[in-house]
Amino acid sequence: MSIALHHILRPLILLPLLFSASMIHAERTFRWVDENGQVHFGDRVPPQYSNQERREINEQGRTVKIYEAPKTPEQKAEDQRHAIIEAARKKIAEKRLRRDRTLLATYSSEEDMLLARDGKVTSVETLIQLTHRRIKSMQKRLLKLTDEAAEYERSGKKLPVGLQQQIANIREQITQNENFVKDKNREMEEIRQRFAKDIERFNELTSDNQQASASLIPNMDEIERELEAESRPAPAVKVSKKTRKQREGIELTRQDRTLAAYKSEDDILKVRDEKLGPADAGIQETKDTIDRLQGNLAELVDNADEYERTNQKMPEVLVHQMQKVLDDIARNEGILQARHRDKRDIGRKFEQDLQRYREITIEN
Secondary structure, three states, X not given: OHHHHHHHHHHHHHHHHHHHHHHHHHHOEEEEEOOOOOEEEEOOOOHHHOOOOEEEEOOOOOEEEEEOOOOOHHHHHHHHHHHXXXXXXXXXXXXXXXXXXXXXXXXXXXXXXXXXXHHHHHHHHHHHHHHHHHHHHHHHHHHHHHHHHHHHHHHOOOOOHXXXXXXXXXXXXXXXXXXXXXXXXXXXXXXXXXXXXXHHHHHHHOOOOOHHHHOOOOOHHHHHHHHHHHHOOOOOOOOOOOOHHHHOOOOOOHHHHHHHOOOOHHHHHHHHHHHHHHHHHHHHHHHHHHHHHHHHHHHHHHHHHHHHHOOOOOOHHHHHHHHHHHHHHHHHHHHHHHHHHHHHHHHHXXXXXXHHHHHHHHHO
């Protein structure tokens, strides 16, 4: 009796479950559009339309889920382009925000910024004036030497090797100093332009208008310049950039902790200038030594010329003295090149420090 009853009741128990499952399945309604633009509804999407967008709707006709069509290669490329542009936009905004914080932390007023600008410009102008005086002095010396060389040519005598060397050395030094002045003039103009932008931005940040927030949003021209800069190979002196995920969990080095102690980028630049000052002084000292040696050589050459004019044999000691002065000039020119390299190394090191400081402050 119990066995028979079990066989009778089991279908009755399963029937509601089956009915419920069929109802759930029946409630799944899809909407899709065919190639002619006709809208279709059904509980199953035909296979030929499975690769295009379709929507699942409920009994009230509302969309509960959208199945997007697979993207074409063109659409994927466009999405990637938008992602790159958005990343560049974010990067520019972060740079501006970091610079804004530095400006507000470094200066308390526009007058402070003008004083800082004038101080930097005055330092460069002083170097330019000193170099101009040096160039004039060398030009006078060159004029005297070329007159001497012309006298030898008019008299049909052979031009002494020492005189030729002096003329060549002074011409090279004049060219180097003229290039130095050009570089410093460019540097001075860059200082003025940078401070003009910084002052304008400082005034925006300290005003009550909405321009400060609006100017954080870069336009397409700025984004394109940023993308173009990123596409160029990075100079070897720059620290390789790491993503945030790569930097997570990495302990700061001793140098990182030293950099983190600076309040702003201007503090780092101030230390850099303090180190460049002695380097410039050493370069100037070596140049003065070379000038002095050139003067000594000129006197020795004059003595040697006198012996040649009177057809007397040049003393061996005079020849040795001339050779020694020439060797000293060559040695000091080597020292001068080394000191220029040291100055460049200082500049490169602080470029690396600035880059690393920016990375650290972004993380913080």
